Amino acid sequence: MKVFDLTCSAGHRFEGWFASAEQFTAQTDARAVHCPMCDSADVHREPSAPRLNFGGGSHAGESRPQQQPTDSAIESAVLKQLRRIISGTEDVGTRFAEEARRIHYDEVPTRAIRGTVTDRERRDLRDEGIETVSFALPPALTETMQ
Numbered sequence: 042m043k044v045f046d047l048t049c050s051a052g053h054r055f056e057g058w059f060a061s062a063e064q065f066t067a068q069t070d071a072r073a074v075h076c077p078m079c080d081s082a083d084v085h086r087e088p089s090a091p092r093l094n095f096g097g098g099s100h101a102g103e104s105r106p107q108q109q110p111t112d113s114a115i116e117s118a119v120l121k122q123l124r125r126i127i128s129g130t131e132d133v134g135t136r137f138a139e140e141a142r143r144i145h146y147d148e149v150p151t152r153a154i155r156g157t158v159t160d161r162e163r164r165d166l167r168d169e170g171i172e173t174v175s176f177a178l179p180p181a182l183t184e185t186m187q
Contacts, residue, residue: 046113049076050083054113057084077120123178130155138162145171 072082137156
């Protein structure tokens, strides 16, 4: 298995796992590799060095510097959490405000929902004591991942 550092035309960095370098080339030529953030198929491989592990831990008394997460590690963690949210919620689309009210006022069983609202609907929900969380979903997250 080959792990390549990839970048899309928008500058998003991510990893791709391929059976071989030839498979990577074939898939990118066929535009089958897409950025998980913006769904761009304009993807290219970044130079990377192999990592070698020569042992389990540090010697007694040695302290190892703590590594800071990379941008791609942070993006990967965010995408993982967004996928978890998507898989655990029902998409009610533009009926979000209506469904949120029905849940809040115990007219229907409580469940996790997601959807879209206008700024006005969001303010009205807040005024009624119904808190929401807003975030933009990259288009690639709403489709089946390969």
